[in-house]
Structure formats: structure tokens, C-alpha cells
Amino acid sequence: MSALAQDDGAGVRAAIVDLDGTMVDTVGDFDVALNAMLADLALPAIDRAFITQTVGKGSEYLIRRVLEAIGADAARYDDAWAGYQAHYRRINGRHSEIYPGVREGLEQLRDRGWKLACLTNKPGVFARELLDAKGLAGFFEVVNGGDAFARKKPDPLPLLKTCEALATDPAQTLMIGDSSNDARAARAAGCPVWLVSYGYNHGEPVADVDCDGIVDRLDQLPRLVTSRAQRPA
Structure with missing residues (x-):
């Protein structure tokens, strides 16, 4: 076994990696899909700054917050949801970019012999399509979206279930994310957690x-x- 594949001293043997804001900058995709959906409903556009501050808690939360922000009737949620899903499916990955250092970082973790999973609050089908489009799917043994379990991050359930799928103990499974959602879920699940600054x-x-x-x-x-x-301790 190579030196890189040895246990790193922290006991970590696997990593669970968030997607939006951690591996891929997807605000452009959200911007296009949300504003196309709003245009279909003859509703005012939403600005990118609001989207950036709102993404990360799942599509349902995002759409409800957008409708609230523009003063739209909450009863329009079902139509908004259907329109958003259709538009996002059409443009998924076209207006997004992999962050610098992501591919290289995943390669290094894989070369250590770590098991890798992707865990996101994005719907699973969109997550898998995006990973495929960006050439990242091959790094991950497991991909779980926000619709895989009864609760989403920051609840610890998705992390615990993903650890089960990897057959690793939470204490040996590093969570890598970009937000308090990831950190709170990791702390509650008993996983160590590192965040990206961007x-x-x-x-x-x-x-x-x-x-x-x-x-x-x-x-x-x-x-x-x-x-x-x-x-030293």
C-alpha cells in the first residue's frame, strides 16, 4: 500500500462531499431556471444575490423563499415547482463551473484509498446528471440527493445513512462542505467536518x-x- 493510501492519523477513511458551493458553482443554473420559471408565471424576476444567499436547503425551500421574496401567492407553489423542475432539467450544468482544485482534491483523496460519497440537498437525479456532465461521477461510490431520505441536511440522518452505505463509522468519515448545513449535520452525526471558504x-x-x-x-x-x-495533543 502506498504512503498516500495509509490512514492519515486522524482515523479518517472516507469522505462525504457536498455538491453545490463545494464542488460546483451552480448559481448560474439556479438563476436561469428560477427566472425562466417566474417568467412562465408572469412573475417578477429574482436577482442572483438573493439566490446565492438562499440555495443549500433543497429545491422546495428555495422555491418557497423566492415566491415569498417577490410577494407571490404561496398557492402558486405547485405550478412554480413544476416549471422549475422542467427548466432546471433542461439547463442542468450549462451555466455552472467546477471550482479550482476540486478535481485534483478528489484525486488525492481517492489515491489515499478513501471511499467517497456525494451528499447534497439537490434532488438526486439532478445531482447525478450534474456530476456526469462535469466528469466527476466516477469519483463517488455513493450519490445521495435531498430526496433520498425523510429529512435533509442539517439533520444528521442523510450523513448517517450515507456512512451506512459506505460501511464506515461516522467518526472515520470526513464531511466536506461549504455551509452551516453541512457542519451542523456533521456535528450531530459525529463526523469530522471541514469547509471550503468560497x-x-x-x-x-x-x-x-x-x-x-x-x-x-x-x-x-x-x-x-x-x-x-x-x-501533538
């Missing part, structure tokens, strides 16, 4: 979130996790 985090500073570390690029994480694990 994500969405509902418009709040990620430095204020309770986590084990923050990186500016995903390919910095393997070295920093190892370095911290090897520090």
Missing part, C-alpha cells in the same frame, strides 16, 4: 461556523488534515 453559506461568513478547518481549495485539504492529525 461557498454560499446562506450569505453568512463561513469563518463563524463551528467546524474543524477551512480551506480555500479542495486540493489543500488532504495535506492540512494530515498535518493537523499529526500535531
Whole structure:
């Protein structure tokens, strides 16, 4: 076994990686799909800044918050949901970009021998389509979307179920995300958690979130996790 494949000293043997705001900047996709949906309903457009601060808690939450923000009747939710789904399916991945260092970081984690899962609050079919479109699907043994379980992050259930699917203990499974949703879920599940500095985090500073570390690029994480694990207690 190569040195990279050895246990890093923290006991971590797997990673669960968030998608939107962590691996891929998808605000462009949300912008296009949401505003196409609003146009179909003859409703005012929503600006990108609001979208950036609102994504991360699932499509249902996003659509309800958008309708509320523009003063639309909440009874229009069903039509909005159907329209949004159709538009998002059509443009998924076309207006999004992989963040710098993501592919390299995933390669490094895979070379350690870690099992990798993607866990997102995005609907599972959209998550798998996006990973395929960006050439990232092959890194992951498991992909779970926000519709896979009865509850979404920040509830710990999705993390615990994903650990079960990977056959790893939560204490040995690193959560990598961009927001308090990921950190709160990880803490409740008993997983260590590192965050990226560039994500969405509902418009709040990620430095204020309770986590084990923050990186500016995903390919910095393997070295920093190892370095911290090897520090004297």
C-alpha cells in the first residue's frame, strides 16, 4: 500500500462531499431556471444575490423563499415547482463551473484509498446528471440527493445513512462542505467536518461556523488534515 493510501492519523477513511458551493458553482443554473420559471408565471424576476444567499436547503425551500421574496401567492407553489423542475432539467450544468482544485482534491483523496460519497440537498437525479456532465461521477461510490431520505441536511440522518452505505463509522468519515448545513449535520452525526471558504453559506461568513478547518481549495485539504492529525495533543 502506498504512503498516500495509509490512514492519515486522524482515523479518517472516507469522505462525504457536498455538491453545490463545494464542488460546483451552480448559481448560474439556479438563476436561469428560477427566472425562466417566474417568467412562465408572469412573475417578477429574482436577482442572483438573493439566490446565492438562499440555495443549500433543497429545491422546495428555495422555491418557497423566492415566491415569498417577490410577494407571490404561496398557492402558486405547485405550478412554480413544476416549471422549475422542467427548466432546471433542461439547463442542468450549462451555466455552472467546477471550482479550482476540486478535481485534483478528489484525486488525492481517492489515491489515499478513501471511499467517497456525494451528499447534497439537490434532488438526486439532478445531482447525478450534474456530476456526469462535469466528469466527476466516477469519483463517488455513493450519490445521495435531498430526496433520498425523510429529512435533509442539517439533520444528521442523510450523513448517517450515507456512512451506512459506505460501511464506515461516522467518526472515520470526513464531511466536506461549504455551509452551516453541512457542519451542523456533521456535528450531530459525529463526523469530522471541514469547509471550503468560497461557498454560499446562506450569505453568512463561513469563518463563524463551528467546524474543524477551512480551506480555500479542495486540493489543500488532504495535506492540512494530515498535518493537523499529526500535531501533538
